[in-house]
Amino acid sequence: MLHSNMLGHAVWSGPKGTKETCLVYWRKPDVWANMIHQWATDRGFCNTVLTLYELANGDDTVGQEFYNLDPATLRRSLEVLQSQGRAQLFVGSSDDDTGVKIFP
Numbered sequence: 001m002l003h004s005n006m007l008g009h010a011v012w013s014g015p016k017g018t019k020e021t022c023l024v025y026w027r028k029p030d031v032w033a034n035m036i037h038q039w040a041t042d043r044g045f046c047n048t049v050l051t052l053y054e055l056a057n058g059d060d061t062v063g064q065e066f067y068n069l070d071p072a073t074l075r076r077s078l079e080v081l082q083s084q085g086r087a088q089l090f091v092g093s094s095d096d097d098t099g100v101k102i103f104p
Contacts, residue, residue, distance in 0.1 A: 013072070023072060032077035035066055037086055040102040047103065052078070052095045071095045 009028060014020030036055065040046050043060065054060070056074050061067045066074070078100050081087035090099040 011076075025073060029073065029076040029080050032066055032069065032073060033080040033084075033086075035064075036077060037081060037102060039064055039066070041104060045102065047101060049090065049099045049101045052098050052100065055100070 010022055010024045012019040012021070013023055039061070040048075040050075045060075050058075052071065052074055056067065056069050056071070066077075069077075075095070075098075078087055078089055081100075081102065082089050085103070087100050087102045090101070092098040
């Protein structure tokens, strides 16, 4: 077993109650969350609904460290923002049509 899930740098994923896959984070989701929130604040995207695709692959995020961030890490990072009351996720049928509104 991973040592305490590498102190937040790893999580088990898979069907509920199983440990089929371990995601190892280069940066913790809360670090990515802060970067995304700072970007949205600096660029005037607060209170605007963006798709996860736009955040990870859009023209406005080219050059950002979270550009091309894998969908699982992006989603987890946005869930962190949501749990802090700094964002609201709008779940769609896929990541392409799932949206997020980031609050100032």
